[in-house]
Amino acid sequence: MAAKYISREKLPEWLKALAAERRVLVPVEEGGSVVFRAYDPAKTPVFGSDATAPPKGSIFPASQELFSFACGKEGEDVKPTLTLEAHTEAQPTVVFGSKPCGARGFLIFDRVYMGKKYPDPYYIAAREATVFVTMACDTVENTCFCHWVGSGPADAAGSDLLLTPVAGGYLVEAVSDKGAPFLDSPVLTDGSAKTAEAEAVKTKTREALGEAPDIANAPAALLERFDDMEFWRDQSDKCISCGACTYLCPTCYCFSITDEGSGLAGKRLRSWDACMHFQFTLEASGHNPRPTKAHRLKNRVGHKFSYYPTLHDGLIACCGCGRCVKSCPVSVDIREIVQNAVAKAKA
Amino acid sequence: MSRLEELKTRIKEALPGLECVIGWQKGYDALHNTPLFMRSDADVDKLEWGALNVHNPAVYLPTMAGKKVGVVVKGCDSRSVVELLQEKLIDRDNVVIFSTGCDGVVDLSKVKAKLVAAGVSAGNAEKVVTDGKTVAVTAGGQTVAMAMADVAADKCLRCQFPNAVLADVFVGDPAPQPTASPSGNADLDALDAMSVADRMAFWRYHMDRCIRCYACRNACPMCVCRDHCIAQSREPHWLSQDDSTTEKLMFQVVHAMHLAGRCTECGECQRACPMDIPVLALKKHLNRTIHDLFDYQAGVDVAAIPPLLQFKLEEDNIKERGW
Amino acid sequence: MTDPFNPYLPEVATILETVQETHNIMTFRVRFDDEAKMAAFKFGPGQVGQLSAPGIGESTFVINSPPTRMDYLQFSVMRTGEVTSKLHNLVAGDKVGVRAPLGKPFPVEDMKGKDIVFVGGGIGMAPLRTLFLYMLDNRADFGKIRLLYGARSPLDMAFSAELPEWTSRKDIETTLTIDREADGWEHKVGLIPNVLLEMAPSAENCVAITCGPPIMIKFTLEALKKLNFPDEQILTTLEKRMKCGIGICGRCNIGTSYVCVDGPVYTYAQLKALPNEL
Numbered sequence: 049m050a051a052k053y054i055s056r057e058k059l060p061e062w063l064k065a066l067a068a069e070r071r072v073l074v075p076v077e078e079g080g081s082v083v084f085r086a087y088d089p090a091k092t093p094v095f096g097s098d099a100t101a102p103p104k105g106s107i108f109p110a111s112q113e114l115f116s117f118a119c120g121k122e123g124e125d126v127k128p129t130l131t132l133e134a135h136t137e138a139q140p141t142v143v144f145g146s147k148p149c150g151a152r153g154f155l156i157f158d159r160v161y162m163g164k165k166y167p168d169p170y171y172i173a174a175r176e177a178t179v180f181v182t183m184a185c186d187t188v189e190n191t192c193f194c195h196w197v198g199s200g201p202a203d204a205a206g207s208d209l210l211l212t213p214v215a216g217g218y219l220v221e222a223v224s225d226k227g228a229p230f231l232d233s234p235v236l237t238d239g240s241a242k243t244a245e246a247e248a249v250k251t252k253t254r255e256a257l258g259e260a261p262d263i264a265n266a267p268a269a270l271l272e273r274f275d276d277m278e279f280w281r282d283q284s285d286k287c288i289s290c291g292a293c294t295y296l297c298p299t300c301y302c303f304s305i306t307d308e309g310s311g312l313a314g315k316r317l318r319s320w321d322a323c324m325h326f327q328f329t330l331e332a333s334g335h336n337p338r339p340t341k342a343h344r345l346k347n348r349v350g351h352k353f354s355y356y357p358t359l360h361d362g363l364i365a366c367c368g369c370g371r372c373v374k375s376c377p378v379s380v381d382i383r384e385i386v387q388n389a390v391a392k393a394k395a
Numbered sequence: 396m397s398r399l400e401e402l403k404t405r406i407k408e409a410l411p412g413l414e415c416v417i418g419w420q421k422g423y424d425a426l427h428n429t430p431l432f433m434r435s436d437a438d439v440d441k442l443e444w445g446a447l448n449v450h451n452p453a454v455y456l457p458t459m460a461g462k463k464v465g466v467v468v469k470g471c472d473s474r475s476v477v478e479l480l481q482e483k484l485i486d487r488d489n490v491v492i493f494s495t496g497c498d499g500v501v502d503l504s505k506v507k508a509k510l511v512a513a514g515v516s517a518g519n520a521e522k523v524v525t526d527g528k529t530v531a532v533t534a535g536g537q538t539v540a541m542a543m544a545d546v547a548a549d550k551c552l553r554c555q556f557p558n559a560v561l562a563d564v565f566v567g568d569p570a571p572q573p574t575a576s577p578s579g580n581a582d583l584d585a586l587d588a589m590s591v592a593d594r595m596a597f598w599r600y601h602m603d604r605c606i607r608c609y610a611c612r613n614a615c616p617m618c619v620c621r622d623h624c625i626a627q628s629r630e631p632h633w634l635s636q637d638d639s640t641t642e643k644l645m646f647q648v649v650h651a652m653h654l655a656g657r658c659t660e661c662g663e664c665q666r667a668c669p670m671d672i673p674v675l676a677l678k679k680h681l682n683r684t685i686h687d688l689f690d691y692q693a694g695v696d697v698a699a700i701p702p703l704l705q706f707k708l709e710e711d712n713i714k715e716r717g718w
Numbered sequence: 719m720t721d722p723f724n725p726y727l728p729e730v731a732t733i734l735e736t737v738q739e740t741h742n743i744m745t746f747r748v749r750f751d752d753e754a755k756m757a758a759f760k761f762g763p764g765q766v767g768q769l770s771a772p773g774i775g776e777s778t779f780v781i782n783s784p785p786t787r788m789d790y791l792q793f794s795v796m797r798t799g800e801v802t803s804k805l806h807n808l809v810a811g812d813k814v815g816v817r818a819p820l821g822k823p824f825p826v827e828d829m830k831g832k833d834i835v836f837v838g839g840g841i842g843m844a845p846l847r848t849l850f851l852y853m854l855d856n857r858a859d860f861g862k863i864r865l866l867y868g869a870r871s872p873l874d875m876a877f878s879a880e881l882p883e884w885t886s887r888k889d890i891e892t893t894l895t896i897d898r899e900a901d902g903w904e905h906k907v908g909l910i911p912n913v914l915l916e917m918a919p920s921a922e923n924c925v926a927i928t929c930g931p932p933i934m935i936k937f938t939l940e941a942l943k944k945l946n947f948p949d950e951q952i953l954t955t956l957e958k959r960m961k962c963g964i965g966i967c968g969r970c971n972i973g974t975s976y977v978c979v980d981g982p983v984y985t986y987a988q989l990k991a992l993p994n995e996l
């Protein structure tokens with residue numbers, strides 16, 4: 049399909065048109081952070097740098113009702129009743145202006161939430177109702193490492209439309225069947241004259257990332273270090289065991305389930321959870337299979353770079369966005385940990 | 396010998412008797428230092444001292460109970476060590492405190508904002524040069540010079556303790572007492588000037604983007620419940636896991652109340668927040684109240700008992716019999 | 719259009735009966751309110767379910783009744799934490815939610831024609847009970863069946879109402895043991911692994927299934943090795959904290975193996991191949 053073009057000036061017009069029909073989430077500045085919020089023409093979206101928090105909540109909200117429950121009594125002998133009500137339907141949504149890494153995160157979700165045995169109806173409904181209009185990167189930061197994990201600054205995987213910054217505006221390409229109809233918008237013009245420039249931007253940005261180190265051996269190397277608790281102590285010493293890395297990660301998909309509400313009515317919630325928290329694996333008996341932050345960081349890194357790829361055709365459960373590095377209060381660097389494990393395996 | 400070299404020498408001397416010594420080293424880029432756990436002389440050689448040592452290493456001490464450890468501290472960090480000692484959360488015999496005079500640290504959020512304003516990518520810092528008065532950051536080939544006063548952490552602008560209040564090893568000359576800048580309390584002043592409704596709106600606006608990662612809690616040296624925090628416990632079930640502004644604000648209020656008169660205002664809660672939520676102001680407000688009521692400041696006297704950890708029949712400033 | 723299957727939505731069930739097994743173990747017999755779903759419900763011995771009560775939350779328990787007896791589904795709950803304590807307050811007639819079956823059952827087909835040794839300790843008898851009763855109901859399919867069931871004291875012995883039948887049946891060999899002498903106890907006294915060594919079952923064409931507290935399992939495995947049971951012929955079931963029960967939520971994995979879907983039943987050989995994180 050022929051590529052289109054939109055100028056920077058016309059972008060609000062397109063966003064307004066999209067927002068008239070569905071929820072449109074765009075990155076906006078809030079108190080020094082950039083977060084995805086429903087499009088408001090009064091606020092200028094921030095499309096330059098990557099958002100502080102990825103658009104994870106668009107499909108996987110921080111908390112979500114699995115069902116509501118209501119207890120009652122009926123009949124002369126006052127029999128208890130229990131009614132459960134679940135709503136899985138999702139709101140049609142466009143996530144506009146995420147970087148490729150933010151959209152790609154859902155590819156890692158898909159393997160788990162759209163599995164054959166237990167497809168997740170909440171996730172699937174939201175996934176199907178959401179369109180990703182992604183913005184290819186024209187700059188990189190020193191925390192970016194998408195090229196380590198089989199991705200890149202113009203990676204279209206997981207996106208439906210790809211916008212590439214060119215002089216004056218953006219080249220707009222459909223990269224999925226779901227994205228194609230959006231090219232019909234009257235605010236878009238022919239983009240054929242811009243494709244060469246866009247290609248040059250993509251190439252230049254990819255080159256700016258440089259060469260990725262060879263971490264092909266990471267799955268085996270991490271497993272080999274499993275019982276080496278001194279190694280994990282050293283990697284996790286400075287970690288403060290908070291959840292910033294996991295909650296800001298576009299690929300971290302773990303959750304908790306809790307019942308909230310007063311005795312007779314309430315809801316069962318699924319909410320983001322973090323494997324870095326002590327309580328995550330704490331058993332009722334008091335036993336905890338991952339009692340220290342060293343055990344927990346081992347599982348976090350192991351899951352992303354060893355267990356998940358082993359289970360899912362080598363796909364690394366990391367999109368290389370670098371938020372875990374950049375937003376970590378103590379600058380724990382997952383790249384360094386993986387490389388340390390790989391280097392030990394070689395030694 | 397520079398004070399950093401002297402510090403390294405003294406740490407190396409002490410290291411054989413210690414599990415480790417906690418300090419700072421260079422991180423993933425020129426702008427980010429990162430906590431360092433020194434276990435060998437080679438580790439000690441990585442030690443850094445300066446304006447990028449933003450973290451408070453006292454946070455690690457309660458988690459290392461029973462082990463004899465060393466810790467390198469700035470003046471403000473030493474107050475956390477003292478408060479931990481006051482509350483008997485760490486053992487004096489098990490901690491060796493190393494320090495030297497502090498000239499202040501930067502607030503990386505302020506530095507990044509300056510870089511962005513200058514059109515420079517904050518994510519590409521290559522070089523940082525500080526001389527106590529200015530901070531020059533080179534990123535993407537461009538150098539941006541900023542006045543330290545403009546990018547220093549708020550706590551440095553109101554610093555009373557540039558030198559450790561308690562140290563076993565203090566090298567070099569003490570740093571001079573900085574003159575307090577009124578902008579060090581700009582956050583509280585702004586909140587004080589608001590109506591109650593505006594203040595509530597302020598907190599709702601900011602707490603809305605909280606991701607409940609609890610970096611604020613885990614970066615706090617005085618947050619010692621950590622693994623048993625009411626934020627996640629079901630017994631008591633004080634907070635729901637609902638992602639609502641009310642629940643998130645409620646946690647901050649509980650957190651601040653728990654720290655009233657214990658908080659040394661090291662600012663780690665706010666610095667650690669990945670979403671830049673100004674949560675320190677809540678603690679500062681309560682500390683001010685504690686100061687007014689009890690004339691007490693946390694973490695300056697090992698022998699003092701924090702006012703909310705003791706009971707007096709008649710408080711000096713609370714004349715309940717007179718009501 | 720019918721809604722897609724929702725793996726998080728429990729079946730509403732009613733507690734038909736509760737049995738106070740020991741001071742801290744209570745058995746719940748439940749039946750789905752939807753009779754058609756109850757009639758269609760299929761599971762294998764060893765599969766688990768998430769039992770919940772509204773407002774209390776869910777917890778994982780093995781369905782310890784056998785698939786051959788479908789009057790009700792039985793769960794035995796030891797009071798250890800917040801959810802289990804509250805579940806203990808429920809009475810007959812109360813409504814619960816059940817998500818089942820989850821996980822993999824014992825490989826019963828592979829066990830046919832073989833001798834069987836059950837070694838259960840305390841609440842660990844629950845996951846064995848379903849398979850044990852299934853085998854009794856299909857007695858001809860299996861060789862010699864031996865049950866060694868132990869608890870700290872006679873009062874800690876769950877399923878006590880069934881013990882007379884189990885000990886008197888001629889087509890099985892049941893040994894009961896307690897850790898220390900107690901008044902009126904007519905059976906064995908001694909730690910399970912030691913009693914097992916005394917019994918000395920032959921490993922020849924025999925499968926051993928064990929479940930109990932971690933320390934008991936550790937020494938039982940050692941005893942079974944002394945008796946020359948190959949790793950592949952030793953089965954156990956694992957317990958982990960679970961939330962979703964369907965391999966997503968991320969807490970029950972041991973490396974690449976998710977206890978909720980790949981377990982809870984593992985052979986000792988499989989366990990040894992997993993990373994050491996029990």
